[in-house]
Amino acid sequence: MSDTIDYGNKMHRAMRGLIAEVLEDVGANGLPGEHHFFITFDTRHPDVEMADWLFDRYPSDMTIVVQHWFDNLIVTPDGFQITLNFGDNPEPLAVPFDAIRTFVDPSVEFGLRFESQDDEDDDGEHEVVELPDIDLAEALDLKEAEEPAADAEPEDTPAKEAEVVSLDAFRKT
Template structure:
């Protein structure tokens, strides 16, 4: 028997479940305290649903901020839908969990980054199952990681700049 336990996929499913549970709590009761989320996702994922102008502007990935204003947060076993404000234009989004590349809550220095073997340059695609057998990395300093994302042009849409 040369079977092995696929820890990468097991961990990936568990982390998706964690994100789902967190979003379900927020959908029911709002964001507690200073909690807020930076979620980076693959805009070209086949099940992601975003406005054409957003996918044109962010053709590979996009980071959304769930903090001060959001509406219609609905969480399912496959993903979540939410309406966010982009320059005073409310836009509905649907993000499947499989499209998420990073989930960060800077208020408590918590972060998850989902990487596939493909991202690491591993050419052994024969072993990839169920969402490309991801590797999950816990961000030790999620706030620094989130700040790094914010400095990259056209990657983070921050709602803070719209506050008065």
């Protein structure tokens, strides 16, 4: 038994559990109201499964949009599977929860960001940064691609304030 409590890893597991619970509900009942998700994940994770042409186009990370058209959303203890439409081509994806970098529901200004050990400062210390009065997608580094990854729709509403929660600052390495 360790002489410390690893709160950072415990919080990451809890946040991934929250994502799993939300996705299970959406898989069973569909998206309620205006809810939709931007999910960015590391395509280099060994358990990510997607078409070779998507790997070629997104060699390090990919942001998917779960909104208007999706099918076969299945949640497992380790991740989720979903079929999304890429330019009128349905493509299945399998994404482990450990590969998720960001999970955003802009309809309610909710977002989670998971930072990897590679994102740490050189001395291993983390800094807690408050992000007042900024766009949620910008805060989570969600950049618009030349073409949306899947099922994106332009937003005409003005950017809203958001708060980003990053719990890696409390992880002891």
